[in-house]
Structures are given as structure tokens and as C-alpha cells.
Amino acid sequence: MFPRILPLAILALTALPAAFADEAPDRLEFTPAEIADWPQREFDGAVTYRLAEDDRPAVEAVAEDGATALYHEIEIDVSETPWLEWSWRVDELPQGEASEREKAGDDYGARIYVVQEGFFGKLSARALNYVWSRELAPGTQWPNAFTGRAHMISVERGDERRGEWVTYRRDLREDWQAAFGEAPGTIHGIAIMTDSDNTDSRSVARYGRIRLLPDE
Template sequence: MPAAISAAMFLRVILAVVMVACAVAALSSPARADLDDELKKAGWDEITFDDKSPNLFSAINAEHGRVDGVRVVSQSTVSIAFLNVTNDLKKRPKLTWQWRVDTKVIDTDLTREGGDDRSLAIYVAFPYQPEHASFGEKLKRAAVEALKGKDTPGRVLTYVWGGGAAKGAMTENPYAGSYGAFIFQRTPRDPSGQWLTEEVDLRADFIKAFGHEPASPVYIGIGTDTDDTTTRAEAQVQGIRFIE
């Protein structure tokens, strides 16, 4: 696994898809001390957003510098914990994890901008692939790279536990347009307070969302968002693994 990157790097993952869609949101501030020491030692970092209070992230199942899970507590807050990953999608095209929401699941419409809080989300970021970019995207990409760097990823799949669509539905990320996709893995009608196991086909989902073969993902993020509804959410994720 490569060395940990700065919070600014994962910010590129989120902002890149927003910028190329011409929908730039408020820029994020540098990471703050909202990750516990075990997460930091394991290479996790955090993105926080200007004028928004951050979530609190702590490690679960930590041993000898390794962390198998993350707990997040959100109270009118929003931020994302993220980790560098390396994986050959040709050998391991699927992702599995277990997650649980320990409070009432937030039910907002994630398909619309504004008020789009969620109890839990898993972000998977992929590199920019110029060979698959349209002429218009290539023109926009030049501006993205000038502002954020040539290594800025170009696509994000977000597996959400939240409202706005039926379970299994795939929609455009309202902030990113065709450069980001939401997959509604769980909805407010799924049970809280218990571990649920997921297995997703990243390659198939990427092709469905973006119409071409993906490169291997570079970052995975975990986030909770309660700043609009000013509610409290507690959730956990563990056992994130790439599998055949």
C-alpha cells in the first residue's frame, strides 16, 4: 500500500467530478484532528469542509497498527475519512464490507441538491482516463489539472445508505453529473442496529455508470452527513476488502 496522502489529495477526488461538471462546491479546509490515533497510524486521513463542523472517526478492531473498521459519530456535521488503496480490478473486481447504522436512518432525497444528508456512504474513487474522455471533458480537464494537479481522479462511485431512490437504483450524483454515480445499497427501510454484509461488483457498476472499463481504484472513503437535518448519526464500517 502506498504512503498516506494529504487530505488535499482526496479532496481532488470529490472536487474533480464536481468541477468537470461545472458545479464547484465550497472548498474544503485541511484535515483536523477528528481521527483517532489508531486511524492515523493505519494511514487514514480526513476531509473537512469550510464552514462545516466535522464528524468524529475512531478505529474498531485495531491491532498492531492495522485497522479493520471505522466508527463515525455525526451531530449536525459532515466529513469523510479516506484511505489509499491498491488493487488490480482484473483479479479482484468486487468489493465487500460490513456496515451498520446505530441510530435512526436519515431519510432525505439524495438525488437532489440541498438537504441531502445520509447516514452512511462508501466512496470509491478512480483515476482519470483520457482515452475515454470526451472532447469537452478534456478541455475541462486542463482547468482541473491546473487547479488540482494531474493526478486528480476523474470518477467516483458512491454506495449510499439513505433515501431518494429504491434499493439497487443507480443515479447521477447531483453535484457531479455524469462524472459521479450514487448506488442506493441500503435505504431507510433497512434495519438499523445490526451488521449487514455487502458485496458489489465495482467493475460492473463502473461500466454501467460511465460506459467504459475502469482503471483500478485509488481511494476508498467513509462518510456521514447530518449538517442539513441537524440530526445525530452513529455508524460503523468494517471488513472492507477487494475480492474475486
């Protein structure tokens, strides 16, 4: 198993091509076709990501005891576009007896996260993760099982809406302040990930459009 000295939410952005670092957003919207082309980082087994257009365009993710992220490094001024909006659908949740608060249970049918580099660059990065939880009610927040530099927020739980498309809009200012005790400032990357390696199980999800929006 890949040694998790840092959580996947942070490690996914530690080996990005330097060319991405200087990219300035001309628009803060990512279509499924664009997301499907984001670079991959495999940690403990591959996850299959593909562009699917059965009922609507989406990035389909199938994790068979695997952990791989799609990530995009880009500087985002949260004061200008503080609202993160996305849609996803979870068809299968990872299965296991361990709590998601524990390392053995740290798998999610779907997650989207933003990353901020620290004083020492990517090695001191912090990540805010929004997840579809197996067990924890929406609104529950907790430190990642591997490090306190990653913070988890449940936005959905269990099977009640499994198989449905769900759209969310979150205030990054408010959530970052609650997680880390300060304003977010600049975000340096955004990623999606479906994983099931710790639970040795399977998870399946689809991701739609992702947008970063200004205050209305």
C-alpha cells in the same frame, strides 16, 4: 458552508500526501483499526471517527451536522481484485425533507466509495458511491446532486435493518460500467463517510472490515 463545486466523494482525495500515491498493496484488506487511522478531510463540520470494540471491532462515525471522510489513496487494479466487500451498521439516519437526489438532501448514514483519477488527475476524478439511503430502494442508481462525475448506488434503505450488521459484495466492473459506460481499469482511492451537514441533522454508523477480492 464549504462550497461544493465538486462532491465530497471526489474532494476527499484532492489533497492527499504524495507518499500515498506510490503505495503498492501487499494485501487488499483493511481492518477497522487500519481504517480508523486513514487521513481525514473535513468539509462542513467534523465527524467523530473512533475505533470501537463493544460487540465487534468497528469504526464508529457520529455526524452532528457535519461532513468528514476517512480516505486512503492506493492503486487498485480492478481486473485483479474486482469484488468490493464490506460490512456496516447504521444506528441513526440523517433526517430531512429534501430528496437525496437534491443538494439539500445529499446526506447518508453510511457510504463507501472508490475514486478514479482522470486525465487531469484528481481534478477530473470520478467516484462510485455505495450508500445506505433514507428513501431510495436498493439497486437505485442516480448521479450525485452536485456533479455527474460521482455516481450513487443504494444498497440499503431506511430503518428496516437499522441497528443490524449487514455485509455486501459488489462487482466493481459491473457497477462502474453501468455508471460511466466503460470498464474501471485502475482505482486510485477508497473512502468511507458518514455525513449530515446538508440536512442539519445527525447520523451514526459503524464500519467493519473492507476487502477487495479476486474472482473465485
